[in-house]
Amino acid sequence: MTHTPHELASDFPEHAERISELRQSDAHFARLVDKYHGLNRDVHRAETDVEPVSDTHMADMRKERMTLKDEIYAILSR
Numbered sequence: 001m002t003h004t005p006h007e008l009a010s011d012f013p014e015h016a017e018r019i020s021e022l023r024q025s026d027a028h029f030a031r032l033v034d035k036y037h038g039l040n041r042d043v044h045r046a047e048t049d050v051e052p053v054s055d056t057h058m059a060d061m062r063k064e065r066m067t068l069k070d071e072i073y074a075i076l077s078r
Contacts, residue, residue: 006040006043008036008069008072011069012076015076019076022075029072032071033072036068036069036072039061039065039068040065043062043065046058046061
């Protein structure tokens, strides 16, 4: 398994401009993206053992990150 952070612009390069636009114009979307980025940073730090966490906590963080990404993608796909 790689320990590469899952950045939205890298995961959704075709939506990079829309992500930027929505962050400026949609407060709900901006909160989702900010929460995703914070959680993504925490997952990456845990995966690289900078801030180790239990396996259960890691799984919970990954599930939450996936849920946020799905919600963000749903907005981008409208």
